Amino acid sequence: MNEKNLRIISVVAVVLIISLSLYFINQPLTNLTIKEKQIDIVCLSPVQSLISYRKDGSVIIKTSKKPNKDKNISISAKQKAMEIYSNFSKEIKNEVFYFEISPKEYAKYITDAIFEWKKNPFILPKLIKTLSHIKTNLSFGDRLTAISLLLRTNPSQIILINSEENPEPAVKNSNLQITVELINSKSDKTTIKKVIEKLKKEKIDIIDQKNSNSYSQTMLITNTLDNYEKAIKIMEILGIKNKEIYIEKNFMLGDVKIIISKDYKGE
Secondary structure (H helix, E strand, C coil), rough: CCHHHHHHHHHHHHHHHHHHCCCCHHHHHHHHHHHCEEEEEEEEECEEEEEEEECCCCCEEECCCCCCCCCCCCCHHHHHHHHHHHHHCCCCCCCEHHHHCCCCCHHHHHHHHHHHCCCCHHHHHHHHHHHHCCHHHHHHHHHHHHHHHHHHHHHHHHHEECCCCCCCCCCCCCCCCCCCEEECCCCHHHHHHHHHHHHHHHCCEEEEECCCCCCCCCEEEEECCHHHHHHHHHHHCCCCCCCCCCCCCCCCCCEEEEEEECCCCCC
């Protein structure tokens, strides 16, 4: 290949890169990502939901079984998305990002695959193909950006809210008083001893401690959104990474239930 051909190829490559960059920058969702602004996406499924990618890296997923105002009225996907968005947010928008998933099994496959692909990379091509064929008002460029956001999301960044009140996460407080339940599930005594030492060093009050074989994975559970910040603090203390914090509306003795299993590594 002579020098002239190399120059032509270089010029074409530069023009292509610039063109693609300008294309992506001008896509609404991608533009919000570049500017590090919150991104809200409505999910049109049997269960209404609003997914919000926040500036701090957390992902708020609000769900509600609240029905449409009038099931007898046929409305477009755009109108439906606007209605669902208004159920969750007081902010007024002229345009709302949305995607449609149906049936429930399809939605479950996507949700599971998003968090399993790192363990099993072979499902990634099928996942990307599935996500690229979802009904949505996102452009091709924004679809790629949305897929990238989904694949980069860690379970520990997700806050699940199932409430008609839709409360927001509490403001961070460095002087939290935290009480915990500690459950040893299939972990060894040495590991639990180290966990207890870490908690006591940070003045975490262990109000209950017991053994159980019901869990095969390390996890944190809380029963209110207000205690979510406390669960985050516990994760930092124990060096727990890439784990989802579960919010369950059940009675708990402490603010956070800590389940340590054989997969716990810590730091």
